[in-house]
Amino acid sequence: MTTPQAVRVLNEARALSVLYHNGTMSRADLARALDMTRSTASSLISQLLADGLVVERLDAERGEVVRTGRPGIAISIRPEGAFFLGAEIGVGYVIVVGMDLSARIVARRRVTFAIEGNRPDEVIRLACQLVRAVIADLPDASRIRGLCVTVPGLHDHRGVLLTGPFLGWRNVPVAELVRGEFGDRMPVLSENDANAFAIAEIYASPSDETKDLLCLFMDYGIGAGIVAGGRLFRGRHGYSGEVGHMVVAETGVIHRLDPPGRWENLVGAEAVLERWRQAGGSGATIGSLVQALQDNQRAAWEAAEHWAYWLGRGLASVANVIDPGHVVLGGSVARLYPFVADLVHEALRRHVFEDYQVPSLALARHTKDGPAIGAACLLHQEMLSLDLISRRRERWKVS
Incomplete structure (x- = not known):
């Protein structure tokens, strides 16, 4: 049974979503968009x-010319009304970022740790220090709505990293x-880094192009966020999107x-650096x-x-299965793509099936911090979502 309180929260989410996507609106326009009476x-x-989630503005503040009578009052999202943390x-x-209610990044911190010998509890404690x-x-800080943490690997619905x-x-x-x-004061969820990266791309450019999208996140591992019909x-x-585990060759x-x-034994960061060393080069990043490519x-x-x-x-192989309209390349290894874009397209065309419409490829709009930004976007999306209440209960497990 839907309670009056639940209806109110859902209506608030609807209103915030409309304002987020349309910008400043008059009260009358907002009522029409929500299909509500003015009262x-x-x-x-x-x-x-x-x-404190919205503010009133004069029509003149949004560039409208007031010809007669008193200036109208319009409504817009108050950016400081809520904050979302992505790690x-x-x-x-x-990397940890803070995002406001207008989906603008307002804070960012980064720290490194030793890969060898790292302990999960120590790394997570380090991440929490950065969050603080x-x-x-x-x-x-009282307006923080939650924290989403991304880690590369398989996550289950309880927030357990099964393998990284x-x-x-x-x-x-x-x-x-x-x-x-x-x-319990901080709602927390965890997410795969490639999935969060895909959400960041959808948020960066909501359009027809992003309705059917493959977001390939390439770092040491290779993961993908698959967007179908805008979701x-x-x-x-x-576990979808674990494309790095595809077997594409006899050896790596x-x-x-x-x-x-x-695949990730062939195209991940560790693999490409090892191939460079085998060819006589030297470098650890x-x-x-x-830089060596720039130096020819x-x-x-x-x-x-x-x-x-x-x-x-x-x-x-991925394209033959899911038929994406567009492929976005992100992560540290994607920096190689502009140097060899033609070769990537040639290999792609050569190995798709006959008469296949090859998807377009481009670098991600978020060239850095994509998973952290996407993690914050997931929380922002939760707040503005019509199934907000049920998903909070299921995923955050907050009483």
């Missing part, structure tokens, strides 16, 4: 004003450990995972490889061309 909409707006635990680094630093950067191969983690209760740091596709157990450049011919070093180009071939070949 019902007025009561709803009064509650949103009292909660990305990557391979050797943590971001909270201190926000103008009003490149961190060496297994069966880590990420959400539970974070809740242990903050208590994130998770699969039966929430590295042997991090069995069988060795898995993707940034140093990019032969070994760097050999590694990049090998990467381009296997990236295109693997993408063809």
Whole structure:
């Protein structure tokens, strides 16, 4: 049974969603958009004003010319009305961002940690320290709506990381450990980094192009967020998008995972750096490889061309199955793409089936911090969602 309180919360979410997508609106326009009477909409707006989630503005403030009579009053989202925290635990680094109700990033922090010998509890404690630093950067910590933490690997619905191969983690209760740091006052959820990255891309450019989208996040591991019909596709157990585990060859450049011919053993950061070393180059980061490409070093180009071939070949297998209209490339390794874009397209076209319409490829709009931003966007999306209440109960487990 839907209670009056639940109806009010859902109507507030609807109003905030309309204002977020349309910008400043008159009271009459907002009432029409919500299909409400003016009196019902007025009561709803009064509650949103009292909660500090919206503000009133003169029509003149939004560039409208007032010809006669008193200036009209319009309503817009109050950016400081709510804040959302997104944390990305990557391979050797943590990034935390704070986002306001207008979906603008207002705070950011980053720290690194040693990959070898890392302990999950220590890394999560480090991440929580960074979260506290971001909270201190926000103008009003009392308006924080939640924290979403991303980690590369398989997550179940309870917030447990089942496996994170490149961190060496297994069966880590990420959400539970974070809740242990903050208590019940902070709603917490965890998410796969590639899924969060996909949400960030949808938020960056909501359009027809992003309705059917493959977001490939390439770092040490290779993951994908699959967007179908404008919604994130998770699969039966929430594991969809683990494309890095596709077997595309007999062997890989590295042997991090069995069988060795898995895609991320060929195109992940560790693999491309090892290929560079095999060709006679030297360097420990993707940034140093990019610099070597800019310096036109032969070994760097050999590694990049090998990467381009296997990236295109693997993408063809994914494209043949899910038929994305557009592919977005993000993560540290995506920095190689502009140097060898033609080779990636050639390998992709060569390996898709005959007469297939090859998807377009582009770099992500969020060239850095994509998973952290997407994690914050997930919480923002929850607040503005029509099934807000049920999802809070199911995923946050907050009484």
